[in-house]
Amino acid sequence: MIGLEGPSTVICSRAGCDADAAWALHWRNPKIHPRERVKTWLACDEHRGFLSDYLDAREFPLVVTPVSESVEFVPDRSDAGTAPSALPGARA
Ligand SMILES: [Zn+2]
Incomplete structure (x- = not known):
């Protein structure tokens, strides 16, 4: 969603x-x-790890951002898994 700024709890x-x-x-x-x-x-801060571990254990795709940010979609885990070896400037 876009436009979630403001003093929401x-x-x-x-x-x-x-x-x-x-x-x-x-x-x-x-x-x-x-x-x-x-x-x-x-x-x-304390429960970020707990919740991400919970999702990791189920192999759900996950993107973590600062609370004020949102994402348009969550990439597949297989997509994310290829990212580290595909950094710009890294040549095989
Ligand atoms: Zn908490």
């Missing part, structure tokens, strides 16, 4: 945590969500 999505969120975890379940579908969880 951003609280960590972890159950039982009411800390201010610093991170946004954008993810989807590739089995049920089209590529353009983006689910977003918010996380404080």
Whole structure:
């Protein structure tokens, strides 16, 4: 979504945590969500790892950004996996 600025409350999505969120975890379940579908969880510094581990364990594609940012889509994990070896300027 575009235009989410403003004093909206951003609280960590972890159950039982009411800390201010610093991170946004954008993810989807590739089995049920089209590529353009983006689910977003918010996380404080403490729970960013917990929530990303949770999604990692399920092999869901995930993009983590600062909480104020959004993404248009979440790339497939296979796409992301090819990125490190395809850096601009890196020649085989
Ligand atoms: Zn938290």
